[in-house]
Amino acid sequence: MNNKTRLSFTTFLSLCFIAFPILLTFTLIHHNSFIFQPFPNIIDKHQHRISQHPPPTPTTTTTSSHIIGTKNHSFANQENDSHVSSTTIANHKFLDGLLPSTFDEGSGSCLSRYHSYLYRKPSPHKPTAYFISKLRNYEHLHTLCGPHTHSYNKIMTKDAKFTKNDASTKCKYLVWTASNGLGNRMLTLAAVFLYAILTDRVLLVKFGDDMLGLFCEPFPHSSWLLPRDFPYWKDRKHIQTYENVLMKHGGNNSKELLPSFLILNLQHTHDGHNNFFHCDYSQELLHKVPVLILSSDQYFVPSLFMIPSFRQDLSKMFPEKDTVFHHIGRYLFHPSNEAWELITKFHETHFAKANERIGVQIRVFNTHKAPHQTIINEIIACSVKHKLLPELDLQKPAEAASVLKNQTSKAVLVASLFSEYGDKLRALYLRNTTVTNEVVRVYQPSHEERQKSSNGMHNIKAWTEIYLLSLCDSLITSRKSTFGYVAQSLGGLKPLILQRAFGETIPNPPCQRARSMEPCFHYPPKYDCSRSNTTVDFTSLFHDMMHCEDVSSGLRMVNIKH
Numbered sequence: 001m002n003n004k005t006r007l008s009f010t011t012f013l014s015l016c017f018i019a020f021p022i023l024l025t026f027t028l029i030h031h032n033s034f035i036f037q038p039f040p041n042i043i044d045k046h047q048h049r050i051s052q053h054p055p056p057t058p059t060t061t062t063t064s065s066h067i068i069g070t071k072n073h074s075f076a077n078q079e080n081d082s083h084v085s086s087t088t089i090a091n092h093k094f095l096d097g098l099l100p101s102t103f104d105e106g107s108g109s110c111l112s113r114y115h116s117y118l119y120r121k122p123s124p125h126k127p128t129a130y131f132i133s134k135l136r137n138y139e140h141l142h143t144l145c146g147p148h149t150h151s152y153n154k155i156m157t158k159d160a161k162f163t164k165n166d167a168s169t170k171c172k173y174l175v176w177t178a179s180n181g182l183g184n185r186m187l188t189l190a191a192v193f194l195y196a197i198l199t200d201r202v203l204l205v206k207f208g209d210d211m212l213g214l215f216c217e218p219f220p221h222s223s224w225l226l227p228r229d230f231p232y233w234k235d236r237k238h239i240q241t242y243e244n245v246l247m248k249h250g251g252n253n254s255k256e257l258l259p260s261f262l263i264l265n266l267q268h269t270h271d272g273h274n275n276f277f278h279c280d281y282s283q284e285l286l287h288k289v290p291v292l293i294l295s296s297d298q299y300f301v302p303s304l305f306m307i308p309s310f311r312q313d314l315s316k317m318f319p320e321k322d323t324v325f326h327h328i329g330r331y332l333f334h335p336s337n338e339a340w341e342l343i344t345k346f347h348e349t350h351f352a353k354a355n356e357r358i359g360v361q362i363r364v365f366n367t368h369k370a371p372h373q374t375i376i377n378e379i380i381a382c383s384v385k386h387k388l389l390p391e392l393d394l395q396k397p398a399e400a401a402s403v404l405k406n407q408t409s410k411a412v413l414v415a416s417l418f419s420e421y422g423d424k425l426r427a428l429y430l431r432n433t434t435v436t437n438e439v440v441r442v443y444q445p446s447h448e449e450r451q452k453s454s455n456g457m458h459n460i461k462a463w464t465e466i467y468l469l470s471l472c473d474s475l476i477t478s479r480k481s482t483f484g485y486v487a488q489s490l491g492g493l494k495p496l497i498l499q500r501a502f503g504e505t506i507p508n509p510p511c512q513r514a515r516s517m518e519p520c521f522h523y524p525p526k527y528d529c530s531r532s533n534t535t536v537d538f539t540s541l542f543h544d545m546m547h548c549e550d551v552s553s554g555l556r557m558v559n560i561k562h
Contacts, residue, residue: 093117097132098331100139102220110216112340119347119471123492127327131317135331138197139219145171145202146222155260155290156231173291174201175226178211179267180297182462183482185211187299187519188266190328194301195294198310199287206230210456214463216334232261232293239263239293243275246285262289266296268523278303279529283310299325299485299519302545302555306525306538321544322516322559325489333490335467342464350443351471354411358388359472360425362416362498363481370501372420378501379425379476382511386496388474390434407439413472414444415465415483466490476511479550485519493517497550512549516558520548524555 093114094101105114145151151171174196178185189205196203204226217223232239242264264286266277276282277300286292301324304310318324335343351357360379364370383389389410412429414422422444429440445468446461466483469475470491477484477495488495494514499507528536538555539545548554 092122095330096123096126097129098127098135098327100136100220102139109337110334111337112335112343113216115340115344116334119344120491123326123330125320125323125326125492127323128317128319131327134197134317139221141171141200142202142219142224143221145173146219147204147225147227149222172199172201172289174199174203175230175232175291175293176203176205177293177295178206178208179295181482182214182459183466183484183486184297186329186333186466186486187325187482188296190325190332191299191301191304192294192296193332194324194328195304198304198313199283201292204230210459213336213338213456214459215332216336218332218334232291241265242277242282242286245289246275246282258285258288260289261291261293262286264292264294266294266298266300268298276525276527276529276532278306278525280308281529283307298523299482299521300524301325301518302521302524302538302542302557305542305545305557320559321557322518323492324557325486325519326492326517329486329490335463339460339463339467342460343467346443346445346464346468347471350411350413350441351468353409354441355408356410356474357413357472358383358410359413359415359469359475359487360421361469361475361477361481361484361487362414362418362421363478363483364416364418365480370503372418373424374501374504374506375498376421376424378498378506378510379421380428381506382476382496382498382509385510386513388476388496389440390436390438392428392432393435394432396433407437409439409441412440412442413465413468414442415469415487416444419444480520480522482519488514488517489519491517514549515546516556518557520551520554520556522548522551522554524553 091097093099095117099113103110103113149171152173155171155173174192176189176192179188193203195201203224205224206226217225239261240259240263242262245259245262264277305314305321318327360383362375362379364372364375380389384391389412412425414425416422422442426442426444429442434440445465462483466487467490469484469487470493472491472493475484475488475491475493475495476498477488478498479500484495487493494517496511497514498511499509501507524538526535528534539547544558544560545555546558548556
């Protein structure tokens with residue numbers, strides 16, 4: 001090898017030694033970029049979806065358990081990546097501050113409390129800081145005054161009388177007793193809880209065996225269940241009613257002693273249901289009674305907004321007047337583990353595979369006025385008119401499920417006491433193809449044939465279906481149904497309400513969109529507080545109240561945008 005060749009070879013080796021580390025470094029960097037981000041455009045879209053608060057329920061054909069695992073993994077990664085993402089996850093999980101963080105999440109005693117965010121879309125309606133502070137203050141009061149505390153034992157065993165000017169006890173109580181079906185019970189329980197917050201009372205509930213397996217305990221550190229040794233049940237004949245006390249103590253100069261226990265009956269069947277509960281002078285009297293025993297089957301929240309001493313506080317808690325039950329219900333009602341297992345199994349089997357979920361709640365009060373087929377035709381007319389379900393192509397036979405497996409699907413949940421509705425709707429969509437080629441699957445979890453309000457398993461099934469309806473994207477509900485009211489309010493939905501049908505004639509229009517997601521107060525007060533013999537239409541006095549679409553004399557809170 002001559003000198004010139006040796007020099008060229010040496011130069012080549014030198015260049016290789018210089019270039020090789022650079023090339024190796026570049027290769028490793030490029031390789032690592034593909035290891036950690038194999039599909040960069042997909043990850044970008046996924047992160048964008050999370051930043052937009054995506055619904056945790058899946059919209060693909062993947063099973064729910066896989067989707068939930070994927071979502072959790074994504075949330076965990078984002079939580080490590082940025083403070084903003086972890087805050088977003090925490091807000092969603094704790095319902096924007098509604099849920100207290102003082103429960104032992106790891107105990108497993110209430111899985112639904114911290115797992116519901118995996119199944120429910122984030123609510124666009126955010127609770128105010130003022131309402132959240134009210135909840136935290138209430139929880140503290142409940143801990144101080146709850147069952148078997150020193151204050152509770154003192155009040156419940158002391159046979160004392162209280163004058164109108166006596167406010168000697170910090171702990172006062174509001175005892176709720178069950179009435180009618182589960183829908184009515186949940187509505188009035190939410191109203192009673194709000195009344196307890198407004199009046200600084202501790203809410204205690206008297207559950208029978210038919211309700212003990214429905215809900216988790218809502219308040220940390222203390223139970224809301226009324227102890228069985230509550231003295232009222234032993235000596236109830238000596239407990240006075242609110243109407244009698246109001247007659248005796250109506251005058252400001254009255255010096256008579258007030259009872260320690262007082263029955264407040266707000267049932268719609270009670271002769272005194274227009275007993276001026278909505279008036280300030282009644283509230284001044286009730287405030288002095290240590291223990292109120294309240295019985296109601298009504299959502300009397302509009303009455304609370306009528307009371308001048310409450311209205312300002314309520315407006316600060318709920319600037320959106322149609323979110324009262326939405327916030328209180330999500331705070332108060334968490335399915336027990338038994339109910340939660342039924343909910344999640346149904347969701348994973350049927351809802352998770354659907355692109356859209358539609359709830360149909362059918363409550364028939366008189367089966368003789370309209371045959372089942374008329375109501376089915378009305379449901380189809382309503383759902384097609386509002387584009388919830390596609391029209392049927394009656395000229396084209398139904399295709400095999402294997403052919404349509406990749407088509408867009410809709411899951412329809414039918415909640416009814418009668419099996420005919422689910423069976424006929426299911427058969428209709430199995431026999432026929434839709435004009436859009438969408439696949440419609442119809443499911444009806446139960447059909448009890450009649451309401452069994454005192455049956456525990458019946459109530460668990462009812463609560464399961466209410467909750468599943470609240471997870472739907474759209475709702476069709478029946479008139480005057482408290483079952484439907486609870487579902488729509490929990491889900492933050494304004495349902496399509498079916499019109500009353502007679503005979504075989506389908507109403508035109510078949511359904512009407514509710515203006516508010518709030519439940520209807522079916523039997524509101526009629527009389528003016530300052531003129532006791534004068535009836536008044538309260539919608540003329542309060543612009544954030546309107547008559548209900550399904551009960552013309554009822555009242556419903558609405559959100560008035562200024």
